[in-house]
Each structure stands twice: as structure tokens, then as C-alpha cells.
Amino acid sequence: MALNRDFVGRASTPSPPYEVSRVKIKEFAAAIGDDNPVYRDAEAARAVGHPDVIAPPTFPIVFSLVGGSILADPELGLNFAMVVHGEQRFEYQRPIHAGDELVTVSTVTDIRSVGRNELITVRSDVSTVEGEPVCTTYNTIVERGGAG
Helix, strand or coil, rough: CCHHHHCCCCCCCCCCEECCHHHHHHHHHHHHHHHHHHHHHHHHHHHCCCCCCCCCHHHHHHHHHCCCCHHHCCCCCHHHHHHHEEEEEEECCCCCCCEEEEEEEEEEEEEEEEEEEEEEEEEEEEECCCCEEEEEEEEEEEEEEEEC
């Protein structure tokens, strides 16, 4: 069944705050196989001008789509059992640091059919709880067989 095109332009409410911890950054860096010391060692991060360890560039995927409860809305019609990763990109205003408390607002920017698949693109604007913009993520997910 095709996804509900009425969702294009619809935004989620702000997510609950996500507290970025050194442990989560270290676990994520290990999971992606990146041993850069700025992801593990506060002194190494401070030596290059950061207040604490920073997160790898793809770290927002940990929390940015879950903040988008819009994807779980039954009226959208997304079948999570048929979802695979399409693509993602990140635009940063500043690095994510341990200790940041971040909120996300996700907006459906596109839904389209490609062959038998449905593609949905979601922009997630990530900011601190104080409102400072941190980054914007763009994620395209594919619902296999949803179009036909």
C-alpha cells in the first residue's frame, strides 16, 4: 500500500531531550570502527579545541529518527518490516559534544514511488534544549514493495 502523501511537509513535535554521554559516543565509535582519540579521550578533544569528547559525524542517527515519531503514525502506512536504509547525510553547525542535551524535530520532506518501492525522506533539525542549532540530518528510507 502506498504511503500517505498527506504527510509531506508534516513535522513532529520536539523529541524528549537526548543526553549525549561519553559512554554512548565511545560505544558508537567502536561500533563503526573509528578509533579517533577525540571520540574517547577528553584531553585529546581539548587539545584540538573542543570542550569534551565529540561524537562521530554519523552519531545523530542514534536519536534523530526516533525523535520522529511521525514515522510511527499508523496513518502514514509505513510497514517497518519492509524498511531498509536508503541514504543519509548530515549538515553541521557545530560538533556534538558529550554533555549536550539535544532535541529533534523531524519533517517528512518527500514521499515517492520508485518501481515497487516507496521512498520517504525525513529532515531532522537537531538543536540543544536551549535552542542552539547543532545539525540537520537527511534520511531516506525505503519501504520495499510498498508501491505495488
